[in-house]
Amino acid sequence: MATTPAPASALPKSGAVSKGYNFASTWEQNAPLTEQQKAAIAALSHAVAERPFPANLEKSSGKDGGAAVPEKESALEEAGAMDAVLVNTHQFYKWFAELESAMKSETEEKYRLYENTLEERVNTCDGILKQVDDTLNLFEELQSLHSSVATKTKTLHDACDQLLVEKQRLIEFAEALRSRLNYFDELENVSSSFYSQNMSIGNEQFLPLLKRLDDCISYVENNPQYAESAVYLVKFRQLQSRALGMIRSHVLSILKGASSQVQAAIRGSDSGKNIVTEGIEASLIYVRFKAAASELKPILGEIESRSSRKEYAQILSECHNLFCEQRLYLVRGMVQQRISEFARKEALPSLTRSGCAYLMEACQFEHQLFAHFFPSSAADVSSMAPLMEPLCTYLYDTLRPRLIYEGNIDSLCELVDILKVEVLGEQLSRRGESVASLRPILQRILADVHERLAFCARTHIREEIANFRPTDEDLDYPGKLERSVDTSSSATVGDNSDVYLTWYRPLEKTVSCLSKLYRCLEPSVFTGLAQDAVEVCSTSLQSASKVISKKATPMDGQLFLIKHLLILREQIAPFDIEFSVTHKELDFSHLLDHLRRILRGQVSLFDWSRSTSLARTFSPRVLENQIDARKELEKSLKATCEEFIMSITKLVVDPMLSFVTKVTAVKVALSSGSQGQKLDSVLAKPLKTQAFASPDKVAELVQKVATAIQEDLPKVMTKMRLYLQNPSTRMILFKPIKTNIVEAHIQLQSLLKSEYSTEEMQSISMLPIPDLQSQLDSLL
Structure with a gap:
């Protein structure tokens, strides 16, 4: 029977074994075997895995070539077991027990020897470990003593470092205190130096002492918290x-x-x-x-x-x-x-x-x-x-x-x-x-x-402008212009030295004054002066125009004013200013009404809560009046041009306009039907049967207009050329006159077509409109 190995618990347990196992495990972890070493161990293990039987158990085969006797039988025989006589079962069991014990003893002998060896070695290791423990205890005690000494040494070092820090801090504090006190201590040094008889501006120590004194003053000023x-x-x-x-x-x-x-x-x-x-x-x-x-x-x-x-x-x-x-x-x-x-x-x-x-x-x-x-x-x-x-x-x-x-x-x-x-x-x-x-x-x-x-x-x-008193020579228009034309015709080409001689003197003075002042005065000052000058110059020109209209003709007065207003507008155009001035005035006109109401008892003089209080009653109103001299000049020029256009139109086509107006009035009265039977009987007749509208009368007024166009209108154009040298200006001024003349002829021609026969129209001999336009254009 096979022997059962002793359980692990049956093995002797000791501290040496545990420490040895721990040591081996630690060793294995800290010093692992290489692959080559592991292969060598495996080969060694394989070599010793099957050990041969001992020599006393081996039995070689007989000479006759019989089979070998098994090792166990040989062993039993050598032990004498086979010689025993087994009589009964009890003997068999006893024999078997003895045989089994002998086999067990033979089998476990090597393990016992190994165990004994191990126990001896364990005992030896225990002794060594005990010595090691004692040594370790000594080392631990020594380490504890070393730690104590190190702690005391560190404490001593820290104390020394702290003392050194405190010493350095005290040194710095002393130096800082000394540096601060130096500024105060300098008082005596600087005083003795400045009050010395040898001290002067030329002394080389003067400027350094002055700088040191400034530093002391700055320091004391910046540190008022110091005593004294x-x-x-x-x-x-x-x-x-x-x-x-x-x-x-x-x-x-x-x-x-x-x-x-x-x-x-x-x-x-x-x-x-x-x-x-x-x-x-x-x-x-x-x-x-x-x-x-x-x-x-x-x-x-x-x-x-x-x-x-x-x-x-x-x-x-x-x-x-x-x-x-x-x-x-x-x-x-x-x-x-x-x-x-x-x-x-x-x-x-x-x-x-x-x-x-x-x-x-x-x-x-x-x-x-x-x-x-x-x-x-x-x-x-x-x-x-x-x-x-x-x-x-x-x-x-x-x-x-x-x-x-x-x-x-x-x-x-x-x-x-x-x-x-x-x-x-x-x-x-x-x-x-x-x-x-x-x-x-x-x-x-x-x-x-x-x-x-x-x-x-x-x-x-x-x-010179507002209070100008013109002489007869100043108002000699158109004589002054005619003399200028004669003079310029004999002068060299391009000589315009006498251009200003034809201007009215207030205009010349205004333009000359403004041209001098423009670059010399501030814009705000010049604006006020220019506005006043243009305003009074325009007023002076209008006054002179009225006088010329009386002395010469109304047409001369109108053309004089147009000429000079155009010159004034042209001359002030380069001035880059606004001719607008705002005048502020105090208006007390409302005070009388308030005083009357107060005297009547309608309002209280001391009622401050109402709009009629004392303060409001006696507070003037500020009135702003904006005057633009340039716009006023344009307005005056436009009115004068319109007046001239209407006067020339009336001069030429006044008979036609009167005739058309009268016919229009008759037709309006007829359409209203409110003038009675007498008027109805008159209006019932044809227009050409009326005394004022007979073909002869119409032919007479047409001839009168034609005569005016041929005789009077060229004289007007001559005067326009005399006053207005610029052809474009004359064209602009003549264009509405031409339009009015043509329009009057068109109205009359339309009326003749509706009221007169062809033979009567031919007897009237009215000029065709295209011919009339050509005739008017030729006058330019």
């Missing part, structure tokens, strides 16, 4: 005031010294008078000051670099004023003398041109000298105002009285051109910022010229 900062600030400012006062005194001393040297050189020079005569550009009064500029340049440069602070801006402004005072003291006499010489020798336009050119030159030289002293301030025009304004005032005071008495518009317009175009437009732009300080005074002079020019223009419009 206000006290220190006051003391620092006192030192700064003293330093700036020293700078001001030094600058004044240098400038006065340079001025005294220049004056002494002028007085000691034989050519001192020539210096004044030759002009302000004399080099003597600039060379000495340029040397002074080199001496003051370091300190003035420092002041300009700190001009963002109000204290330095103030001292810089004072230095500017000191410079301007000294320069003005030197040059004002020369400038005044030169301008006085110009005023004695030259007229107002020449004086303006020469004076402005001279002042520009002086201003340019002074600006260049100013730039030597104050390079950063030279761009500011206002810095030189204390110098340039008094110099410019000499020219202004010289021009102003002469300007007030100047009444010639041409001279005033020339002044405007000089100031606006030459001086402000060309010279000022060409010289740039160096003469920019002259701009305010020049604009002031220009404004005065504009004001005087506007006043003179209004006076000219009132006196």
